Amino acid sequence: MSVSETPRTATTRDVTEINRTAILDLLRTAGPASRREIRERTGLGSATVERLTQALIEDGHVEIAGLDRSSPGRPSSLLRYVSGRRAIAAIDITESNARGRIVDLGGTVLHEINEPFVFDGADPGTARLDGLLRLADRLVADAPAVGAPVAGIGIALPGITDEGHVTKASELEWRDVPVADILRERTGLPVLAENDANATVYGEYLHGAARGEESAIALVLGTGIGAGIASEGRLHRGFRSAAGEVGYLLTSSASFSRYFTEHGDTENTIATELAPWVDRAGSHVDRRIGPAFRRMMAAVEAGDKAAATTRDEFFDHIGLVCAAISVVIAPSVIVLAGAFAQYSALSVDQLSRRLIGRIPSPPRLAASALRFDAAITGISALAIERAREATYLV
Incomplete structure (x- = not known):
């Protein structure tokens, strides 16, 4: 001083x-x-x-x-x-829709709605932002009917989000979008925007498969693949909130011969392996890794030998991801979330066999307890904490 x-x-x-x-x-x-x-x-x-x-x-x-x-x-x-005097609006955004809840400050869900995105030839990124704004308007308008005015909004989304600013969300086709400021201007309410993997690990840490653990990672298989990191009750976001972007892990020395912009090396490799199981039937080709993984696993169950080979290659790469984050962060548990949920027991078995004897102190592997509610539960908890602070400091 x-x-x-x-x-x-x-x-x-x-x-x-x-x-x-x-x-x-x-x-x-x-x-x-x-x-x-x-x-x-x-x-x-x-x-x-x-x-x-x-x-x-x-x-x-x-x-x-x-x-x-x-x-x-x-x-x-x-x-x-009194937890029910005020509430928060929690929103979970995916590539195709936005899901919203009104939750009181005690964590009780009071109301839930869904807003499918309407593309109709419009710019996809703009269509998703418009859908988010429509959903937020509906939640704020519905709040008086459930007896708890909304004190703030929390948004979980698939992308790098730093202080409410989406620097990159390939799945939503957003880049440099100040989503929190836009929604704050629209509603007049404080807004918290968070990466969906971070929201997922926080939900599992408080209420799910990582409850009571000292440190945890949620490995989320959705449109792409990402990880959320929690330790001693706090999220680890890293520099510019880019921690957990495990899709950018390099797969071999051959990775140095090219560059990666929209998607990382690991994510590209997995997407290529799962390409035969991408849904191409509709007008919109569904290139999300999660749905392709589920279709591939269904083919394995039907006796498809090519699918079985892809399954082994897929879990080899996911095993490398788990090994890398385990030796650097040493979590006590890795929670498998998102599309892993439908094949959770098999996924835990496949990955456990790949880690044991190959890294020191392998973490416990667990299936998500909250399944597809994990991200919206986590962002609800984070927004509730923000709203409580505002209440406490009145």
Whole structure:
């Protein structure tokens, strides 16, 4: 600190914000409590607890939930955190549609809708953005009917997203799209935009197959392949939020003879292997890796020998991905999510056999517990945390 700098001291507002947070966190995590219990568990004085809890009741963030008769003398009121007073809108965007939920601050799903994208010859990237905006409008308009006004919006999408700015999302045909700013301008609400693999690992970390783990990776097979990384309750986003772009892992020294822009080497290699199982029947060729993987696996089950060979090559490359991220990050679990879900037990077996004896301390491999709800569950949780912070710091 230079001589000219003055140390910053906490203001009365700072102290009030900290004390409000302590009370709300206690009631949210521990359940109803009396003012005496709040004093004992937070260390706050009687006058502070009385003043702040009364203000929280008047604001609707806390309510009276009966009487505490466990102590001798006159019963005291039990106070309870009100999770349903406000809600967030959570949106999960894929190549073909956007799915939306209204979720209260306790995590209860109040409402859900779906918005298929309408292309009709329009620019595909623009059509997807228009569909997202229509869905957001519908969610905000529907919120009063479910009794909880929306306090913020969370979006999970397949692409590199840094501070609400989509730097690259090949699947959506977006590049340098300030999606959070656009949606904030449209709705007047705070917006959190996050990569879908990050949202997936956070959902599994809190409520799914990675619950209770110290560190976790979600390997998501969808339009492409990506990984979300969580450790000690936090997401690891990396420089410019580009951590987990495992589709760009190089497959061999031959990779140095060419360049990769829209898709990485591993993703291109897997897509090429699965090309015979791409759906070309409709007017739109479905080049997503996930659906092609499922069609290939169905062919294996039907006895197709070529499909069985492709299955082995596919899991060889996924095994290399798991090995690479395991030796660098050393997660305690890798959750297989997205299109892996339909063949989860087989996928776990195939990859476990490829890792054991080849890397130190292979992680536990687990199928996604939340399946196709993982990303929207994760972005809901992240948006709820953001909305709670805003509530706490009023």
